[in-house]
Amino acid sequence: MTDNQPMTSGLFISFEGIDGAGKSTHIEGLAETFQQQGRRVTLTREPGGTPLAETLRGLVLNQAMDPLTEALLIFAARRDHLQQVIEPALARGDVVLCDRFTDATFAYQGGGRGFDLQVLQQLEQWVQLQDGKVRQPDLTIWFALDPAIAAQRLAGARVPDRFESQPVAFFEQVHAGYAARAEQAPQRFIPIDASQTRHQVWQQLTRALIQRGKLSIVVPIPKAFQTPSP
Numbered sequence: 001m002t003d004n005q006p007m008t009s010g011l012f013i014s015f016e017g018i019d020g021a022g023k024s025t026h027i028e029g030l031a032e033t034f035q036q037q038g039r040r041v042t043l044t045r046e047p048g049g050t051p052l053a054e055t056l057r058g059l060v061l062n063q064a065m066d067p068l069t070e071a072l073l074i075f076a077a078r079r080d081h082l083q084q085v086i087e088p089a090l091a092r093g094d095v096v097l098c099d100r101f102t103d104a105t106f107a108y109q110g111g112g113r114g115f116d117l118q119v120l121q122q123l124e125q126w127v128q129l130q131d132g133k134v135r136q137p138d139l140t141i142w143f144a145l146d147p148a149i150a151a152q153r154l155a156g157a158r159v160p161d162r163f164e165s166q167p168v169a170f171f172e173q174v175h176a177g178y179a180a181r182a183e184q185a186p187q188r189f190i191p192i193d194a195s196q197t198r199h200q201v202w203q204q205l206t207r208a209l210i211q212r213g214k215l216s217i218v219v220p221i222p223k224a225f226q227t228p229s230p
């Protein structure tokens with residue numbers, strides 16, 4: 001890039017949904033698609049994305065703890081991730097594709113665990129403060145799926161962690177937590193019907209991004225789709 005060329009502005013997209021909603025292939029497919037369209041992509045996840053945050057992820061997913069400890073560790077991981085990875089990537093104009101962000105905390109800890117939403121709001125404001133504003137994704141792709149269908153998809157897939165092993169009733173509350181967040185930020189949330197086939201979900205997703213001017217019209221089926229359907 002020469003000094004005269006305008007710098008592309010960063011784009012922050014998060015991906016949300018209950019466990020089993022089928023985000024992974026689509027996130028990989030979008031990374032591939034943005035790269036084909038000339039964008040530099042930072043692909044990352046929460047909790048995690050830095051060595052420290054990945055260590056905290058291991059604890060949160062596998063070790064019993066009280067709800068406040070869980071929320072604090074998740075936000076500590078987020079702080080490190082924002083400072084080390086997300087903010088620098090956005091500053092250099094990357095597309096940041098983040099598998100889960102703070103909406104997951106409101107859905108899982110707030111909805112699923114019933115943890116105090118005001119405490120989560122306070123933590124969100126402290127941890128995500130950037131240049132006088134609370135950093136949020138520009139867009140959030142919400143893979144919405146009936147928890148009973150998600151449970152069928154997950155059954156026997158792998159050894160479940162502390163969240164995946166929760167009963168369907170927990171995921172109903174998580175789903176309601178996501179719905180409440182979506183209602184509060186309708187411009188940011190893109191709800192996707194994740195009960196459809198993988199190709200139909202991909203079409204919903206890319207159409208929504210094209211409509212918002214974030215992708216150009218031609219969207220080939222990415223290589224990530226060559227693995228068998230779940």
Ligand code: TMP
Pocket residue numbers: 019045046047061074099100101102103104105106108109163164
């Ligand atoms: P993943 O398996 O999609 O990577 O997510 C890890 C688990 O962590 C998933 O079950 C959701 C949970 N989680 C929370 O409970 N709160 C959070 O804030 C985040 C980001 C994830």
